[in-house]
Structures are given as C-alpha cells and as structure tokens.
Amino acid sequence: MLPWLFLGFAALLVATAVMVVVHRNPVTSALFLVLSFCSLAGIYLLLQAEFLGMVQVIVYAGAIMVLFLFVIMYLNLQHDVETGAQIAVRRGIGWMVGALLLLFGFLLANRGWAPGPVAAQLPAQDGGNAAAIGRVLYSRFLFPFEITSILLLVAMVGAIVLAKGRPASESEGA
Amino acid sequence: MSALWNNEVFQVAFWAFVKVMIILNTLLGVVTYLIYAERKICGHMQARTGPNRVGPFGLLQTPADVIKLLLKEEFTPAGANKILFHVAPVLAVFPAVATFAVIPMGPPPMFVATDINVGLLLFLAMSSIGVYAIVLAGWSSNNKYALLGGLRSSAQMISYELAMGLSVIPVIMHSGTMSLVGIVQSQAGTYRPFESLPFALPNWGIFHWYLLLPFAIFFITMFAETNRAPFDLPEAEGELVAGFHTEYSSMKWSMFFLGEYFNMIIISSICVTLFFGGYLGPGPAMLGIVWYLLKLFVILFIFIWVRWTLPRLRYDQLMNFGWKVLLPGAVVNIVIATVWLYWRANG
Amino acid sequence: MIPLGWTLALSAILFCIGVVGVLVRRNALVIFMSIELMLNAANLAFVAFARNMNSLDGQIFVFFVMTVAAAEVAVGLAIIVNVFRLRETVFVDEINLLKG
Numbered sequence: 026m027l028p029w030l031f032l033g034f035a036a037l038l039v040a041t042a043v044m045v046v047v048h049r050n051p052v053t054s055a056l057f058l059v060l061s062f063c064s065l066a067g068i069y070l071l072l073q074a075e076f077l078g079m080v081q082v083i084v085y086a087g088a089i090m091v092l093f094l095f096v097i098m099y100l101n102l103q104h105d106v107e108t109g110a111q112i113a114v115r116r117g118i119g120w121m122v123g124a125l126l127l128l129f130g131f132l133l134a135n136r137g138w139a140p141g142p143v144a145a146q147l148p149a150q151d152g153g154n155a156a157a158i159g160r161v162l163y164s165r166f167l168f169p170f171e172i173t174s175i176l177l178l179v180a181m182v183g184a185i186v187l188a189k190g191r192p193a194s195e196s197e198g199a
Numbered sequence: 200m201s202a203l204w205n206n207e208v209f210q211v212a213f214w215a216f217v218k219v220m221i222i223l224n225t226l227l228g229v230v231t232y233l234i235y236a237e238r239k240i241c242g243h244m245q246a247r248t249g250p251n252r253v254g255p256f257g258l259l260q261t262p263a264d265v266i267k268l269l270l271k272e273e274f275t276p277a278g279a280n281k282i283l284f285h286v287a288p289v290l291a292v293f294p295a296v297a298t299f300a301v302i303p304m305g306p307p308p309m310f311v312a313t314d315i316n317v318g319l320l321l322f323l324a325m326s327s328i329g330v331y332a333i334v335l336a337g338w339s340s341n342n343k344y345a346l347l348g349g350l351r352s353s354a355q356m357i358s359y360e361l362a363m364g365l366s367v368i369p370v371i372m373h374s375g376t377m378s379l380v381g382i383v384q385s386q387a388g389t390y391r392p393f394e395s396l397p398f399a400l401p402n403w404g405i406f407h408w409y410l411l412l413p414f415a416i417f418f419i420t421m422f423a424e425t426n427r428a429p430f431d432l433p434e435a436e437g438e439l440v441a442g443f444h445t446e447y448s449s450m451k452w453s454m455f456f457l458g459e460y461f462n463m464i465i466i467s468s469i470c471v472t473l474f475f476g477g478y479l480g481p482g483p484a485m486l487g488i489v490w491y492l493l494k495l496f497v498i499l500f501i502f503i504w505v506r507w508t509l510p511r512l513r514y515d516q517l518m519n520f521g522w523k524v525l526l527p528g529a530v531v532n533i534v535i536a537t538v539w540l541y542w543r544a545n546g
Numbered sequence: 547m548i549p550l551g552w553t554l555a556l557s558a559i560l561f562c563i564g565v566v567g568v569l570v571r572r573n574a575l576v577i578f579m580s581i582e583l584m585l586n587a588a589n590l591a592f593v594a595f596a597r598n599m600n601s602l603d604g605q606i607f608v609f610f611v612m613t614v615a616a617a618e619v620a621v622g623l624a625i626i627v628n629v630f631r632l633r634e635t636v637f638v639d640e641i642n643l644l645k646g
Contacts, residue, residue, distance in 0.1 A: 026208050031548050035556050042560055042583055046567035051575050052283070052338065058579050059331070065586055068556075071548060072597045074605050079320035081589075083364075084612050087327025089582070089619045091334065091357060096623045097575060098338055098350065100630050105573050112572070112639075119569030127562040134554070153316035154605075155377055161602050162609070173613045180617030187624035190631065 031071050037064040049105045055093050062086040076155040211313075215300070218312040222299050230460045231261045233499060240500070241507045271449035276341055279446065283339035288451045291332035291458030294325035295465045302468045303380045305478045305487035311380055318379040319371065322469055323364050326424055330356050332458065333426075333443050340446035348442030351514060352426055352433035358521040359423035359430075365529035366416035369536035370404055370473045379469075383477035404474040409536040414474050416529050421470060421502075423521065425462040428506040432514050467498040553594035561587035572637040574626050578619070585615050 041061035045054045062085045069078035107116075162170055203209055235250070235258065242249025250257035275284055301318040303311045315321065330353045337349015371377055374385035382404075389399035390406055400406045405414050423430040433442045444455045471477060471494045480490030512520070560583060567580025589608045596604025626636060633641055 026206070027547050028552075031552065035552075038556065039559055039563070042563045045576070045579055045583065046563055046570065051573055052280075054576050054579060056283075056331075056335075058582065061583070062586070065590065068553075068590065069593055072553070072593050074593050074596070074608075075315065075317050076320070077593060077605055077608055079317050079324050080609070080612065082324035083320065083327050084616055085582075085586070087324065087330065088357065089616055091327075091330055091353065092619060092623060093575065093579065094331075094334055094338075095350065095353075096627060098334075098346070099627070100575075100636060102573070102575070102636065105571075105576075107572060116570050119566055122569055123562045123566030126565055127558065130558040130562070131555075134551075134558075153376070153378070155317055155320075157602055158605055158609070162606055166606050169610060173610055177613060177617050180620050184620040184624040187621065188627055190628070 027071060031068065034064045034067045034071070037061075038068065049107070051097050051102045051105065052094065055090055055097060058093075059086050059090045062090065074154060076153075076158055215313050219300060222312060223296065226296070226299065226461065226464065229464065230457060231265075233460055233464070234261045234264075236499075237503045237506075240503050244504075244507050265453070268449055268453045273449045273451065276446045278341040280339040280341075283335050284446075285451070287332050287336040287339060288447065288454030288458070289332075290335065291329070291455050292461060294329040295458060295461035298322050298325045298465045299468075301379055302465070302472060303383050303477055304468075304491050306484045307380050310478065310488055314378055314380045316376065316378040316381070319367060319377045319382070319469075319473075322465075323360070323367075326360060326363075326466075327357075329458075329462065330360075332455075336447070336455070337443040340443075342446050345443050345445045348433045348445070352443055355423055355430065355433060355514075355517060355521070356426070358518060359420040359525070362416055362521060362525035362529050363420040363424060365526065365533060366413040366420065367473060368529075368533050369410055369413045372536055372540055373404065373407065373410060379472050379477075383472055383479060386476040387479055401476060401479070403476040403479075409532070409539050410474065412528065412532045413536075416525050416532070417470060417473070419525065420521075421466050422505065423517070425459060425466060427459070427463065427502060429509040429512050430517055431506075432511055432517065463499065463502055464495070467495055467502065470498055471495055548597075550594055550598045554591060557587045557591040557594065560584075560590065572639055574629075574636045574638050575623075577638065578622055578626070582615065582619070585611060 038061050041057045044057040048054050048057065062081060066078040066081040069081060239249040250260040253259045253263045275281060298321065300312040301315060301321055307314060333349050334353045337346045374382045376382060386402050386404055388402045390402040391399050392406065404410045426433065444452055447455060471491065475494050478487030478491040480486065564580045564584035564587060567583065568577050571577055589611055592604040592608045596602060629641060630636055
C-alpha cells in the first residue's frame with residue numbers, strides 16, 4: 026500500500042516540478058511549485074517525518090510561495106516571451122546539461138552501491154516526531170538554533186531595508 | 200475481496216471516509232442554518248425581525264437564496280485568467296473542510312475522523328493554504344479593486360497567522376502534545392486554582408491563568424483569520440466595492456461565502472478544543488458531541504454578536520495592531536508560560 | 547517500507563529539474579523557484595537518510611535548511627524588486643550593464 030502512495034506522490038511531484046520549469050507564465054509556475062511542495066509534504070509524511078511535513082506546508086507552501094506570488098503580482102509580470110535563435114540554443118544546451126547530470130547521477134549509483142537495509146520503524150519516539158525533534162534540537166543543536174534565529178533577524182532587517190527603496194529627501198537632494 | 204476488507208490500512212481509510220462524508224453533509228446543513236441564524240440575530244440586534252416570510256419563521260430563507268444563486272448568470276470578466284478564476288473559490292472551501300478531519304467532536308475513536316499527532320499543526324497549515332484563495336481571486340479578476348482587496352486581505356491573514364501560531368504554543372506546552380485529542384484529554388477532570396476556593400472548576404484550558412492571554416490573542420486573531428468584522432475592511436461593501444470577490448457571481452461567489460462560514464466554524468471548533476475542553480462535560484461519555492456542539496454554538500454566537508456590534512478597523516490600525524501589539528504579546532506570553540511551567544515542574 | 551533507492555532517485559530527478567530550470571529560464575523569479583526546487587531535493591535526501599539510519603539528525607538539518615531558505619527568499623526577492631525598479635526588467639540576460 027505504502028509504495029503505491031509513494032509512487033503517486035512522486036509522480037505528482039515530478040510532473041508539477043517539470044511544469045514549474047516549462048510553463049511560460051510565472052504565476053502558474055508559482056502555483057505548480059506550491060502543488061509540488063504539498064506533494065513533497067505528503068512524501069515526508071510517508072517517511073515518518075510528520076512534523077517536517079506540516080512545517081513544509083506552513084513555511085514553504087504557506088509563506089515563501091505567498092511571498093513569491095506577492096512579488097510577481099507587484100511586478101505585474103505577464104507571459105514570458107522567449108523567442109529568438111540565441112535563446113533557443115541556450116535552452117537546448119540547458120536541457121542537455123540537465124540530462125547529462127541525471128545520467129551522471131545514475132552512473133554513479135550503479136557503481137555497486139547497495140541500497141542497504143530498510144529500517145522497519147524509526148525508534149519509538151516518545152510523544153511523537155515533534156517531541157523527539159524538540160529533544161534533539163534544544164540540546165545538541167542549540168547553538169545552530171540560536172544562530173539561525175539571528176540569521177532570520179538579519180534577513181528580516183535586510184529585506185525591509187532593501188525593499189523600502191530610497192526615501193524621498195535623499196533622491197531630491199542628490 | 201475479504202482480503203481487502205481485512206487489510207488494516209484499508210479499514211482505517213474506509214471508516215475515515217465514512218466519517219468524512221457524514222461530517223461534510225452535516226457541515227453543509229449547519230452552515231445553511233448558521234447563515235439564517237446570523238440574519239435573524241443581526242435583525243434582532245438592529246431592532247427588526249430578520250427574515251420571517253419564506254417558510255415558517257423564515258427557516259427556508261437560505262435554501263431559497265441558494266436556489267436563487269444557482270439560477271443566476273455566471274460570467275467571467277474579459278481578460279481574466281480563466282483557470283485561476285475558477286480554481287480560487289474551490290481553494291476557499293477546501294482547507295477549512297480538510298481541517299475537520301482532525302477535530303474531536305466526541306470521545307475517540309468514534310467521533311474523530313483521524314487523529315494525527317500533529318493535528319494542531321495541520322490546522323495552521325490549512326489556514327496558511329487558505330490565503331491562496333484570496334490572492335488568486337484578487338489577481339485573476341483583472342480588476343484593480345479586486346487586486347487591492349485581495350492583497351490587503353491576504354497580508355492581513357498572514358500577519359495574524361503569526362500571532363495565532365505563537366499564541367497556541369502555551370497550550371501545547373500545557374498539554375504536552377500537539378494532537379487535538381490529546382489536548383482535549385489533558386483538560387479532563389477538575390481543577391482548583393487555589394485551595395480556598397469552595398468549588399472545583401473544570402480543568403479547561405481557559406481556567407489556567409497563563410492561558411488567559413493566549414486565549415485573548417487567539418480570540419482576536421480568530422476574527423482576523425476569517426476576515427470577519429471588525430477586521431473585514433478588505434471585503435467590506437462600500438470600501439473596495441466588494442474586495443477580492445468583486446467579479447464573482449452566482450455559485451462561485453457563494454463558494455467564497457460558504458468558505459467564510461466554514462472557516463468560522465472550524466476556527467471556533469479549534470478554540471473550543473484548545474481552551475474550553477472540547478467534548479468534555481458532565482454525564483456519560485457519549486454525550487460528548489452534545490457538549491461540543493453547545494460550546495461551538497456559543498462561540499459562533501459571539502462571532503455574530505461581535506460582527507454586528509463593533510465598528511471596523513482601518514487597515515493601518517489593523518496591521519499595527521497585529522504586528523506591534525499581538526505578536527510581542529504572544530512572544531512575551533510564551534516566555535511567561537515557559538518560566539512558570541518549568542518552575543512548577545522543577546520546584 | 548519505502549526503499550531508500552527510490553527516494554534518492556526522486557531526489558536526484560528533482561535536483562536535475564531544478565538545475566535545468568536555472569539554466570533554461572530567463573525570468574529571475576522562475577530561476578529563484580528552481581533554486582527552491584533544488585533545496586527541496588536536498589531536503590528529501592536528508593529525510594530519506596534520517597529514516598533509513600534511524601537517526602533524527604537528518605530531520606534537524608532539514609529544519610535548518612527550511613529556515614535558511616526562507617531567509618534567502620526574503621532577501622533575494624527584495625533584491626529582485628530593487629533591480630526591477632532600476633532596470634524595468636526581470637530577465638537576467640537584459641541586466642548586462644557590467645558586461646565587458
């Protein structure tokens with residue numbers, strides 16, 4: 026049962042990811058990306074990382090992509106126009122590089138790497154996945170956690186300063 | 200065939216499906232009469248009667264409205280993005296209904312569709328998805344007012360979502376679990392805040408002092424999340440025509456309307472589950488659903504009451520309040536609750 | 547349950563789709579979205595290994611990657627908005643003032 030669910034989510038993920046890259050309208054690309062994040066969250070649930078699955082929906086699909094959509098709407102971007110021989114040549118090279126990279130990956134994988142045993146169940150997580158993550162996050166990984174919060178603060182300040190633009194007095198005086 | 204029936208996973212899925220169908224159909228009925236109740240209550244608060252012509256006591260008003268809406272002309276504005284225009288109303292309804300799968304309406308396992316151990320996070324995730332309906336509706340309508348209303352409304356929703364998410368953290372700390380069934384079960388029994396009290400209060404969330412401020416913040420964000428008064432500037436008639444649903448007519452508009460009421464019901468259910476003991480109440484356990492519905496209707500009545508009593512907040516007042524008052528308040532409360540709970544646990 | 551090989555293959559495919567997106571598209575926002583795809587491919591690999599090696603460290607790392615991605619998106623989009631204000635375009639091959 027589980028492998029079928031996984032295959033379904035995986036197919037949805039790959040299909041929507043391809044549509045993100047291929048579609049000409051940036052709004053539609055963003056919406057397909059939201060769908061792919063949601064199917065990725067489904068895969069996380071299948072891999073017994075339910076806290077991460079929910080956080081994926083809340084953070085990626087619910088916040089980051091809303092930010093993308095706001096910016097696309099603010100810039101009022103329409104259909105992308107991509108004509109011309111030069112651009113077509115670049116596109117062809119791009120697809121070839123991607124295919125070569127995938128081929129390279131599979132060649133590496135085929136060099137005698139064994140998938141290894143599949144663990145039946147993650148160790149009994151007392152209180153569920155979230156409690157287990159919390160126990161590790163606030164003890165072993167406390168320092169990275171604090172650094173990440175400073176990183177977020179810096180990013181917030183930076184984004185606000187960058188997006189505000191120049192105040193009126195400065196542009197008049199200069 | 201019997202092999203399929205005996206498969207454990209299939210059984211869980213099948214019973215969840217049956218419960219979901221029951222919930223969906225009941226919800227539709229509840230929403231119909233919630234709309235009627237709102238119009239009646241609003242009428243009486245305004246010293247008039249409200250609908251009383253269609254059917255006895257006006258009870259058939261909402262079905263009549265639905266039939267009218269079904270028969271209206273459906274048009275799509277020129278230049279609108281057709282696919283997004285049709286998808287946005289669906290997105291308005293889907294997250295609210297999806298959250299109903301995890302709400303405990305009575306003692307488990309019969310009255311919960313599925314109980315996952317991150318149920319509260321699922322609610323937050325679904326309310327994050329609900330923002331898309333509004334953004335897409337505003338964008339795809341090819342209309343300035345709709346776009347402005349959509350952007351304002353979604354900015355409001357994501358700002359208040361932060362305060363809401365932070366305000367439920369003390370609740371999670373108090374009950375020790377994110378599963379909604381676990382949170383309700385941690386509110387079982389009675390509680391004496393101090394020894395000199397002659398009677399015992401039920402052990403509901405709201406009777407613990409460090410959960411009072413989270414309740415206040417959650418209560419306020421409840422209104423902002425559902426775009427209800429006093430936070431309904433983005434969709435108020437007379438402000439931005441009708442905000443993000445200006446260009447919608449007939450069934451698509453009624454999907455937004457339905458979505459708003461579903462959201463109201465779901466968020467009141469979460470409030471009841473987190474702070475008022477969910478399905479707990481005196482008497483036999485099976486009576487749980489009656490208690491749950493009673494508490495739900497009280498909170499829905501307060502929703503309607505507040506809408507027709509309080510004036511609207513201006514948009515900049517609204518954003519100021521969310522970011523400068525509610526968010527710091529929620530953070531301060533997490534600190535206070537953590538310190539108190541740690542001190543109480545470790546002497 | 548779910549073989550590790552399948553998940554890693556999926557992660558590789560997703561990563562390559564992201565790479566193709568960065569190379570092929572001209573719109574800076576779509577390039578950014580492809581970068582997010584690549585980050586998510588890496589996240590998937592982390593979660594798959596966490597599951598397979600019975601350790602939660604992979605999931606913690608995913609947590610941090612998500613946070614960093616959020617911060618990066620905020621700042622990156624602010625930069626794109628600024629560039630749009632100056633150059634009136636988001637196509638990366640038209641932003642070529644510094645070109646020799």
